[in-house]
């Protein structure tokens with residue numbers, strides 16, 4: 067629904083069609099009461115996809131669905147952006163191990179471009195099939211890549227501690243996302259087993275050439291949206307606060323959606339709420355020679371729908387911020 071909201075207000079989009087696997091033919095009223103004035107269509111069935119009339123298709127279903135759905139639609143003069151994990155992992159055995167599902171065909175995995183446009187916009191531009199990054203990897207990688215690429219931190223020392231709002235768990239309520247269980251409580255889940263671990267390691271490898279194994283844990287926070295990734299690593303002795311700040315500024319000065327704050331700024335997930343920004347800060351600890359990096363995003367925007375629209379903009383040679391210019395809502 068966030069994707070639909072963004073696309074409906076996008077100045078370069080003529081028409082958006084909505085498809086559903088379970089509610090074809092129904093009017094979207096209950097789920098999208100908040101979009102009452104713009105949802106003026108019944109949900110369509112997937113069999114009705116007019117491939118030759120569409121420019122771009124977003125697939126926004128849980129992992130495993132696009133492995134079945136997308137292969138027959140690929141390479142048909144239609145650009146595809148998949149929001150799920152299916153096309154993100156290049157090694158099929160790695161995908162099987164972490165997702166416990168069968169991967170898509172090799173040719174399509176090889177064709178898919180990982181859409182972290184801040185780091186590979188040239189590939190995104192040429193691509194017809196984008197694997198939109200996961201929410202946690204987006205937050206973690208945008209904070210870490212500048213430091214890893216320049217050798218500022220020791221990869222083996224890296225620990226990523228991430229926290230997410232409950233909308234990260236999708237639309238269907240489960241025991242784990244029940245209000246009474248989460249309200250007034252903080253929980254840890256999928257310890258050392260999160261499916262985003264191989265995605266982060268693979269992207270570090272592809273962008274910096276570093277083969278490393280990360281320690282990554284995730285927590286559920288009783289809030290609707292937002293991710294904070296707090297990352298700890300040993301700083302190489304040749305670097306200090308000043309050089310870290312310079313590297314961040316160099317990496318992101320011309321990147322619209324990454325905002326680098328001064329060292330030790332207190333960041334809030336709410337300062338990016340409803341926006342496509344990723345906000346970063348850091349603190350160097352001279353006593354321990356460790357650095358802490360903090361990254362915040364809105365999981366539904368920069369972590370999913372916003373980043374998907376940003377990728378679409380780059381693929382169609384539009385300004386990458388088209389349709390995503392709005393500031394965060396605060397408080």
Ligand SMILES: NC(=O)C1=CN([C@@H]2O[C@H](COP(=O)(O)OP(=O)(O)OC[C@H]3O[C@@H](n4cnc5c(N)ncnc54)[C@H](OP(=O)(O)O)[C@@H]3O)[C@@H](O)[C@H]2O)C=CC1
Pocket residue numbers: 085086087088089125126127128129131148149150151199200201233234235236237238365366369370
């Ligand atoms: N929530 C988040 O913070 C993030 C989400 N993503 C990705 O964004 C996309 C949307 O996320 P989110 O809305 O949370 O996802 P959900 O898990 O809530 O699923 C979205 C919709 O997928 C459809 N769907 C299609 N096939 C199936 C199936 N076999 N089983 C269940 N549902 C199915 C359902 O709609 P219908 O029945 O109408 O077809 C469902 O409402 C996903 O690809 C997800 O991986 C990425 C990063 C962050």
Ligand SMILES: CC(=O)N[C@@H](CCC(=O)OP(=O)(O)O)C(=O)O
Pocket residue numbers: 129149150151199200201202230231232233234235236284286
């Ligand atoms: C809070 C919560 O449950 N979050 C989800 C990640 C959401 C996401 O990024 O999903 P995909 O990688 O599937 O696209 C999780 O931890 O599995």
